Amino acid sequence: MKINYPIAIVTLSSIFASGILGYASWSLLREEMKPTYAVQSPLRKAYDRCYPSTRGRPVEEEKVDFDGATYWEIRTKPLPGKHKSDFVHLKTAQNECTWLNRNRSTFRLDYLPKSVALEFPKQRYKSLSDRCIEAAKKLKAKDPQKSCITYLENFFSGSEIEPTIFFPEEVEALSDLGVNPNQIKNWKLIKDSSQL
Known part of the structure; x- marks a missing residue:
């Protein structure tokens, strides 16, 4: 052949x-x-067990320990066909996990203790402020703190067509950093979930 x-x-x-x-x-x-992490603690196993399959993979996550439980705020990748990412809030304690904002709009004060709801934006904005201050020091700004407050006020300013949306705990977290919300242009406060 x-x-x-x-x-x-x-x-x-x-x-x-x-x-x-x-x-x-x-x-x-x-x-x-x-799974999200190779080394799995009991809390992480509970987290992976109840992470919703109807949401994209985690992009960014923050956690707060409060009253014997760990609260998670997870920003997810947009799902195919969607342009915006979602936020998922989970509560893990021992081997249990609860998806807190299932079938509801993301208004933290509806389902999180107030101190936990305030801690998530505090972590995010403090991290942003710290990076700004570090960069301002490298650029030898006269007053890095004041420069960064002005930067954050401009950073969070919305447009006439699409104002920046803030929730009460976010306004409080910005105020704690010295940012005056009245100096932020074109923003809207959502006071409760009925406004969503």
Whole structure:
């Protein structure tokens, strides 16, 4: 039997390329499906067990320990076909996990203790302020603190068409950093979930 080498080489190359493509696809899928963290504490296992499959993967997360429980605020990747990410709030304690904002709008004060609801924006804004102050010091600003307050007031300013939306706990967290909400242009305060 005579072997047609060009056809055999093309066939083997196609099989090899298909195998590589299949492995690459499988690797991406496996990466997407793997648990959030390799080392799993009991709290993390509870978190992974109740993280909603109807939301995208976590992009950014913050946690607050309060009254024997850990509260999580997770910003998720937008799902295919959506342009905005979502926030997921979970509460873990021992081996239990509760999805706090399931089937409701994200208004922290409706389902979180006030001190926890305030702590999430405090963490986020303090981190932003600290990075700004560090950068201002490197640029040798005369008053890094004041420069960053002005920066944050401009950063959070909305437009006439689309004002920046703040919740009460966010306004309080900004005020604690020395930012005067009245200096922020074009913003709107959502006082309760009925305004959403």
